[in-house]
Amino acid sequence: MPAMQPESRGDNEPGRLTEAEPCRMAEGGSGRLIAIASGKGGVGKTWFAITLAHALSRTGARVLLFDGDLGLANVDVQLGLTPELDLSSVLSGRATMAEAILRHPQGGFDILAGRSGSGALSAMGDALLERLLHLLREQSQCYDHVILDLGAGVERPLRRMVAAADILLAVATEEPTSLTDAYALLKLTWADTPAGDTRVVVNQAGTRSAGERTYATLRRACGTFLHQEPPLAGVVRRDEKVRDAIRRQSLLLVRHPSCPAGSDVEAIAASLVAGLERGRRS
Numbered sequence: 001m002p003a004m005q006p007e008s009r010g011d012n013e014p015g016r017l018t019e020a021e022p023c024r025m026a027e028g029g030s031g032r033l034i035a036i037a038s039g040k041g042g043v044g045k046t047w048f049a050i051t052l053a054h055a056l057s058r059t060g061a062r063v064l065l066f067d068g069d070l071g072l073a074n075v076d077v078q079l080g081l082t083p084e085l086d087l088s089s090v091l092s093g094r095a096t097m098a099e100a101i102l103r104h105p106q107g108g109f110d111i112l113a114g115r116s117g118s119g120a121l122s123a124m125g126d127a128l129l130e131r132l133l134h135l136l137r138e139q140s141q142c143y144d145h146v147i148l149d150l151g152a153g154v155e156r157p158l159r160r161m162v163a164a165a166d167i168l169l170a171v172a173t174e175e176p177t178s179l180t181d182a183y184a185l186l187k188l189t190w191a192d193t194p195a196g197d198t199r200v201v202v203n204q205a206g207t208r209s210a211g212e213r214t215y216a217t218l219r220r221a222c223g224t225f226l227h228q229e230p231p232l233a234g235v236v237r238r239d240e241k242v243r244d245a246i247r248r249q250s251l252l253l254v255r256h257p258s259c260p261a262g263s264d265v266e267a268i269a270a271s272l273v274a275g276l277e278r279g280r281r282s
């Protein structure tokens, strides 16, 4: 597919990726894998994954953003990037994972791009998927956080990737279909990994309290039928600035620093970092 260019990128010119810094594995990153999934498509996973990666990197953490949407990869499209190497280069043996990882110069985080629409990755067999997860786990030692932007649905490869992650952030919106799909995702992933660390992100909330009510609905359904209640990671408000940043293929926190949705994602990043610090002390 040809690279899609925005009408005007304005203040932000991240179009070229640079080489990632050599791995500082010796410094011992915690290598925490954070999966972003939702069940339903179009709820804001990719935008949230990008903005969370950026917010975490602004706290000084080493972050890798991995485009794990094997069918419709679009981290690169949202960011207006045209990487020469991507996940398919790694899986075909043309490049190592370290070679295919590139640095977003403005965001300060690293990216392993996907390959949109090739179909080959979504049809990946078990052995290849396990190899990919093995490589990713190895590479994660170079980072504090690895964010996995996953595709929609609850199919087996997606559930396998969720099971391989340390934390699942299940993204839902107030739309009933999004809530039922998030519930289905939680039910199935809990069946795979009963004690998994799962938290809910409510995105595109009209207000914080509306978002909290949406969360309460999901939590109650989980409590009643699954006998487990996922904690709330945070509410992200609906914000026109998000659409603007995506239209211009730029980072929200660069283009609109301290807008409501940006502040909400920064708060989620801060709580994830605080959780990591607590984990380190104990």
Ligand SMILES: Nc1ncnc2c1ncn2[C@@H]1O[C@H](COP(=O)(O)OP(=O)(O)O)[C@@H](O)[C@H]1O
Binding pocket: 038, 040, 041, 042, 043, 044, 045, 046, 047, 048, 203, 204, 205, 236, 237, 238, 239, 240, 242, 243, 246, 261
């Ligand atoms: N907090 C938000 N406020 C306003 N619009 C949002 C917000 N989050 C996401 N969106 C909109 O949702 C659309 C879909 O986002 P995307 O990240 O592609 O979703 P997904 O990866 O879940 O399919 C975006 O193009 C954007 O317009």
Ligand SMILES: [Mg+2]
Binding pocket: 045, 046, 047, 069, 074, 150, 151
């Ligand atoms: Mg997406």
